[in-house]
Amino acid sequence: MVMRKLCLCFALALAASGRAFAVIGTIDDVPSATLLLPYFEVDVARTDGVNTLFSINNAAAAAVLAHVTIWTDQSVPALAFDVYLTGYDTQTVNLRDVLVHGELPQTASAGQDPKDTISPRGAASQDVSFASCASLPYAKPALSAAALAHLQAWLQGMKSPTSGTCGGSRHGDGILRGYATVDTVNACNLFFPSDWTFYAPLLTKQNVLWGDSIYLNAGEQFADGESLVAIEACATCFAPGAHTFYGRYNRASAADGREALPTTMAARYLNGGVFKGGTDFLVWREADSAASGYNCYFKGPPSWYPLDAVQIAIFDEEEQPVVSPNCPSSSDCGQPPLIANEAQRIDVSSDLLTPFDFGWVYLNLQHPGTAYNDAHAQMWLAARMLANGRFSVGMNGVALDNANDPIKSIIPIP
Numbered sequence: 001m002v003m004r005k006l007c008l009c010f011a012l013a014l015a016a017s018g019r020a021f022a023v024i025g026t027i028d029d030v031p032s033a034t035l036l037l038p039y040f041e042v043d044v045a046r047t048d049g050v051n052t053l054f055s056i057n058n059a060a061a062a063a064v065l066a067h068v069t070i071w072t073d074q075s076v077p078a079l080a081f082d083v084y085l086t087g088y089d090t091q092t093v094n095l096r097d098v099l100v101h102g103e104l105p106q107t108a109s110a111g112q113d114p115k116d117t118i119s120p121r122g123a124a125s126q127d128v129s130f131a132s133c134a135s136l137p138y139a140k141p142a143l144s145a146a147a148l149a150h151l152q153a154w155l156q157g158m159k160s161p162t163s164g165t166c167g168g169s170r171h172g173d174g175i176l177r178g179y180a181t182v183d184t185v186n187a188c189n190l191f192f193p194s195d196w197t198f199y200a201p202l203l204t205k206q207n208v209l210w211g212d213s214i215y216l217n218a219g220e221q222f223a224d225g226e227s228l229v230a231i232e233a234c235a236t237c238f239a240p241g242a243h244t245f246y247g248r249y250n251r252a253s254a255a256d257g258r259e260a261l262p263t264t265m266a267a268r269y270l271n272g273g274v275f276k277g278g279t280d281f282l283v284w285r286e287a288d289s290a291a292s293g294y295n296c297y298f299k300g301p302p303s304w305y306p307l308d309a310v311q312i313a314i315f316d317e318e319e320q321p322v323v324s325p326n327c328p329s330s331s332d333c334g335q336p337p338l339i340a341n342e343a344q345r346i347d348v349s350s351d352l353l354t355p356f357d358f359g360w361v362y363l364n365l366q367h368p369g370t371a372y373n374d375a376h377a378q379m380w381l382a383a384r385m386l387a388n389g390r391f392s393v394g395m396n397g398v399a400l401d402n403a404n405d406p407i408k409s410i411i412p413i414p
Contacts, residue, residue, distance in 0.1 A: 277386025
């Protein structure tokens, strides 16, 4: 399948080493206005269990304010906080610190840090003041015990002790699951992107952020990682009705001006040789609508759970294909949905049931019911290849289309 590129317009991003050109509509590693961590895991009990870290970096000399949103794996916004970056700054977010200990990243703009000790400015960097951040607890920002209990319950798929609702999938293994977004904003705030009326005036189109992720398992002594998904903004590239990253929250008005992700991606898998641990896919998907906490009798938000797929095709290295079974939510064929949530880890062998040891997977994860009146929902795919605790390899998948120029056919596999 030939990868198709959508060239709506060109964006010029100013990087530290000079000028970098990028094509809006083609997801590439360039400074952007939004970053996506497509999936995270944090062991709530074991200090040597799984953990996820990610960095937020500023590619420009000018200071910038980054707004982080933590979402459950079923697209329920759960936590928001701000990270101030001086010029060329970098901040690492350890999700165990945030989600288990309740310790938020400590940063401060010039107005709250007059002695330049919290967020020091480098010789080539700017440091400005955001008056909107004055009321935030910069000395040692922390979550209350009640907020932390609520957050941990939702991210484990359990009933919140404060709201009495659920917000994520339940696995019963003590692992917090979800995904994160990072946006450039013009003021400190506690809104979510799903609070569009209030969030829209704060969102900016500064293509200056870049970052990376680290998936750490100290107990098994290995880690891997990849670049965060860079989502560029363009003020003139998208007309109402076009797909944009946050379009489901603004009724497809394209007001966010952020490029869309693919609907179809591919990645290799290795389930043998030195990679006896097999291959996991980390999959992020666009759900049908903004979700909030729901009645715990349901397994997910009733408005969209579980998510369907158009085609999941598995190939070996001799191009022999099979189609992985997938049942739409409207029918019952004895096979549970394969990729039901907005964010998840999928074992290629046990979940996709590949009969091959080596090959690649084609994922067309379009589904009906999005805010755009079509089925061209966005997705992202990353692969993790494991060698039984010896080492692992992480890499992003390959985009085969874009939600504004989607694949509209299926591979004819008997």
